[in-house]
Amino acid sequence: MSERELTIAELGHRGDGVAMTENGPVFVAGALPGETVRTQVENGRAKNPVFQTRSADRVEPACRHFDSCGGCSVQHLAETPYLDWKRKLVEKALRDRGIETAVSETVAATSGGRRRAVLTATRAGRHTLLGYHEKASHRLVDISECPVLEPAIVQALPGLKSLASEILPKKGELRLTVLNTTAGLDVAIDKADRNYDRKIPVLSQKTVELDLARLSVNGEVLLEIRPPVLDMDGIGVVAAPGGFTQATKSAEETLCRLVLEGIGKAKTVADLFAGAGTFALRLAKHSNVHAVEGDAAAIAALDRALRKPQGLKKVTFEKRDLFRRPLVLGELEPFDAVVFDPPRAGAQAQSELLASSKVKTIVAVSCNPATLARDLRLLLDGGYALQSVTPVDQFQYAPHIEVVAVLTRE
Known part of the structure; x- marks a missing residue:
């Protein structure tokens, strides 16, 4: 060769x-x-x-692990061309669907602002490794620093490794979802040894020593010292163990600002794939909101948040699988605006119905430009017009990008 x-x-x-x-x-x-x-x-x-x-x-990479760790891919690129590359990813995804439109400059992420991390732990002889997989490999990089994570998570890495070592399975890996909340770190461990209950006393002791807010193992809350609360514009939401949360606080605030600007003065809004209410709770300060989400734990978190007087407009919610049962035309009719923020698979079934609806304004939020472009194509073919497309760099140094698109019915 x-x-x-x-x-x-x-x-x-x-x-x-x-x-x-x-x-x-x-x-x-x-x-x-x-x-x-x-x-x-x-x-x-x-x-x-x-x-x-x-x-x-x-430029010089910000992290000593960059050459091997698969968590980041572009630490070696200066900021201006890096943000331009992210914008071009969105432009290309739209062009691939025949959509020619102006894409705004990328809103930059906050360095060291990632409040949620999904880490992997495994055995290496008598040692425990904790970190991310190598690029294109099953091998694990044992990290001692991470420039994209909030300092509170980085400082806890040795303690989290010690915690994981107690319940590692004999073979395979376990996963730690770590979320920094206003009450401290919320740690949810999955794929732990099936006999982990024997270690509950030592796990509880380590939870106290690490001053964690809560520890969950294999879906079971073992110890909650303080409710792990997320501040959603002044409204406290207790996160579901290992549940979805916007990865950075600054990006969440940017996404919410763009959504609120997008719906304008809409009086009735449907928030689809609503999670625990990231958008719904903010929207409800000005509009009546119906939140729809398929995850029971997320809906339960929203329900608990709404039980305290918040001075909000009317908020209703339902648990519903929008992939299998999207809102049909009759259900969409009461709403002036619809916001949707689906998983990476997008919202094809719902977009097909929205394309035939009379909803005046749609705000689409996505972490996958390819499926977003597919859904936007459906809406454009149904008579909607794109008003703006804004990339938000929530995942610094990674190839992922959040996008907010605003459409109106002509």
């Missing part, structure tokens, strides 16, 4: 450099546009590339 020299033309959607050749694209990990490398090529990927030239946009 002979070496060849390649020039990087662009960044791919996962953060790899892409060189165009007569045999198709070649992906070069860690390379930036404009750089040249000498490398062997196997199955469309560069093997052990040697850099011949370096881009002026290359």
Whole structure:
């Protein structure tokens, strides 16, 4: 296998450099546009590339683990071209669906602002590893720092590793979902050893020593010292163990601002895939809201939050699988505006019905530009017009991007 020299033309959607050749694209990990490398090529990927030239946009990575850890892919790119790359990811996804529209500049993330982390723990001989998987590998990187996480989580890493070591299965991995709340860290452990109940006393002791707000194992709350409360614009919501939460507080506030601006003066709003009420509780300060969510724990969290007087407009809610049972036309009719924020799979079934509805304003929020573009195509074909598309960089240094799109019925 002979070496060849390649020039990087662009960044791919996962953060790899892409060189165009007569045999198709070649992906070069860690390379930036404009750089040249000498490398062997196997199955469309560069093997052990040697850099011949370096881009002026290359910067020193913020983390010692960057070269091996798969948690981040583009720490080596300067901020301005990095944010532009994220915007272009959204533009390309829209173009692939035949949507030509202006996309706003990317709203930057807050460095070190990730309040939710999903970590993996496993055995390595007599030692415990805690961290993220290597790039394109099942091997685990034992992290001692992480520039994207809030300091409270980073400081707790040694204690979390000790906690995980008590209930690691003999084979395989366990997962720790760590959320920093106003009351401290909320830790939910999944895939623990099935006999973990024997370790409840030591787990409880470590929970107290680490000053965790709550510890859950395999779906069971073992100890709650303080309710792990999330502040949603002055309204306290007790997070469901391991439940979905916007990854950073600053991005959550930006998304909510864009949603509120998008619905304008709508008096009645449906909040679909509502979670624990991230948008619904803020919307209800100005509008009557009907929240729909398929996860029982999230709906229960919203219900508990609403039991305290909050000075809100009318809020109703229902547990409903919107993938199987989207709101039909008769159910959509009362609403001036609809907000939807589905998982990565998108909201195809609901978008098909919205496209035939008379709802005046739709605000679509998504963490997946490809499925968002598919859903927007349905709405545009149904007579809606795009008013704005705004990327929000909630996942710093990763290839993921949040997007808020506002549409109105002509």
